[in-house]
Amino acid sequence: MLAGAGSGKTRVLTARIAHLIRDRGLAPQRIFAVTFTNKAAGEMRARVAALLGADPRGLWIGTFHALAARLLRREAAHLGFGSNFTIYDADDSESFIRRLLDQRGLSPKANPPRAVHALISAAKNRMIAPEEFAVTADGPLVRAAAEVYAALGPALKQANAMDFDDLLLHPLQLFREHPDRLSYWQHRFEHVLVDEFQDTNSAQYRLVKLLAAPHGNLCVVGDDDQAIYGWRGADVRHMLAFQQDFPGTTLIKLEQNYRSTQVILDAANGVIAGNVQRLGKTLFTAKQGGETVTLLTAADERDEAEWLAAELVRRAAETDVPHEGMAILYRTNAQSRALEETFRRRGIPYRLVGAVSFYERREVKDLLAYLRLVANPADDEAFLRVVNVPRRGIGEASLAQLIRTAAQWGKPLLAVVATAERVPDLRPNVRQAFAGVARLVEEVRARFGEADPATVLEAVIDVVGYEQYLAEEGAEGIERLDNVRELVAGAAEWAEEAATDGDEAGEDGALKDSLTVGGEGGTTLLQRYLTQVALVTPADDRGSGAANGVTLMTVHMAKGLEWPVVALAGLEDGLFPLGRASGEPGGLEEERRLCYVGLTRAREKLYLSWARTRYRNGRFELAEPSRFLEAVPATVVEERTTTPRWDRAAAFAQRAARARRVPLEPEEPAWAVEAVSQDAPRYVAGERVRHRKFGSGVVRAVSGSGRSLKVTVAFDDQEIGTKQLLVAYAGLERDWESA
């Protein structure tokens, strides 16, 4: 099915699942349905339940990664893994790679683990094996990556861990090496459905093809104009290949849009028309006319944020659309800062999605690492994270010695530490500390290994003395303590749901018979909880929580969502389209599709904005309007400017002139100066400010500029005294009360 934005493709998929179960009498566990986010899976499940009047127990619905993890928990033994394998997130993978680099004498400075990981991940997504990768490797970085890639698979297996990419690749390996397992799953799932098919990568498509091969009951829904994950290995060409791979395919086009007004579609169609590589389709709607699109020109990002915030507040007051019905979308996460500051200062409710996830807080990661270690004693990354938390007097040198020994013995760190007395060259106190960690983990595992995650968490907190450890950190520790409580509460809530829905637990019995390897077999609650936590993303949080207000998120995360009022911010050349992305082949077209996705999120009213100057990468940069703006038909646009000196035609002319390499007149100094003066000294000596941790104080001096703008503040609290703070990070507020 080729379905345009807002044409109701999710509704169609949902109806199909319900139809299969109710009218065709298909058991829910025979359906394999892939969605793009966990959140979407949850919603779709709820809608199916509503249509059926009962929860579709046993239905396999989720992201590729989540479904694959679920399958792998059951099949791990065939691949040489334990069913208790850990899923490494990007951080884990990076530090794991860092250690592999170290071991090989490759400098992490010259070969940043992040870059190495990116290279390996790209190779995996294209299903390029290490050997193949090594052959084509040229340049020192790629060579280093090839070396690490070759060692990565065995090392991960030794740690009983898989990274995100492995979740997709290991099922393929399983099916290749164990035809009986392939056959089992092929017959287990009689129908396969895939949403957002345009963003499927090779491994994912292969998986789908394999599962659907015997029966061909495969239904995919996608929109080539919304393919925005090419950089992650997704390939739109799968949509074209589909009809050849599955002869007899029925192609259905949905071109009626039920979401947006004609004005908004005119804007979106205008932009996407700039792309050459399209299957070709033009959306239409019954909602003729509509409010015009507002295009704002702002002086800088702060000005842009102020105007948008004020405008949305005005709208919320004057129309029946509440703050929850509005969103501001942007290209990069960095842009959220100015927006967030403004919203906070003005006291406007907002919901920032994606910048820093709850699960990325230190205390949460610490505790989850303990949990991972309880579930999987071979998880070296988890071990290294917690071995000295709280401080146990274990230093870098001792750890290096431990790692060396573990490598020699070919054993996981925790196992080595359990016999710490046999590790050579350790000081007695360190040896004792090591033994203590081993004992502690073992104790929790023995007593609570089979318990629900909340209970295990509480046991860890208790045995480790984590609350006390946080309490000793002072005021900040108290805040972290709240997060810990929230984590435990969340785990308890999860366990409750998992127990009642039980669709995985229930199916384990039936499944055990089919597994040739018996033994432990089933998955524990703890393993399932850790899977879920590893695969949950900020995007999945977006509905939850009491927080409601204007949504702030990247355009990528907005895919599949909609709001009555949407603002697309930062429409500048170099930012959107992003300079780096447009350099790559097909990059500009992908940026254009991304813009199209952003525009089509709006139901009733669309704002577009750009800023003439913006802080980027610590520099104060002049910008020009995005080329995408030119493609928006002038007839549907109403222009606004915060300072009325600029006009759109002139800027386009200027850009055109630059393109033709005609020498430019000097930039008008008038507004350059104005912009600087507007932004530079937000703080002046003598002003009273307040800091989150340090309390109130007086600004004594201001130095530096841009991102390195510093203020010297004399705090009221004598204990704290005078400090130099980096404005960009200090989160200072003006202190009105005690002025």
Add this chain to the structure above:
DNA sequence: ATCCTGCAATTTTTT
């Protein structure tokens, strides 16, 4: 030798 404190750098998009 080891630990701790203060300083610099970080960000394109995400499972």
Add this chain to the structure above:
DNA sequence: ATTGCAGGAT
């Protein structure tokens, strides 16, 4: 804000 790194203190 968080993480990694250098240099001083123990």
